[in-house]
Amino acid sequence: MVQAITDKEFETVTDSGVTLTDFWATWCGPCRMQTPAIEELEQEMGETVKFSKMDIDQNPATAQSFGIMSIPTLMIKKDGEVVDTIVGYHSKDQVKEVLAKYI
Known part of the structure; x- marks a missing residue:
């Protein structure tokens, strides 16, 4: 299951x-x-990628700190650094293709 996280986490x-x-x-x-x-994707790639989700209404600080203006926004980080951001709806295959660059 994709982990729901808060600003603090x-x-x-x-x-x-x-x-x-x-x-x-x-x-x-x-x-x-x-x-x-x-x-x-979490079912397929959960061994190599950590998946989480954040409700921006409940946790506005993180979204504001990264300047997220549109949702959905998928933020990909590698070792704590933002390496890619995908804005808007994207298919599973499209997201998987982007993730593959960082694994």
């Missing part, structure tokens, strides 16, 4: 290895479309 969860954080909100239609793709 963000740096700890995403500080090592390859991580993908899905910034979303309950009212966002494209975010709801993105969720199944992320959950499937």
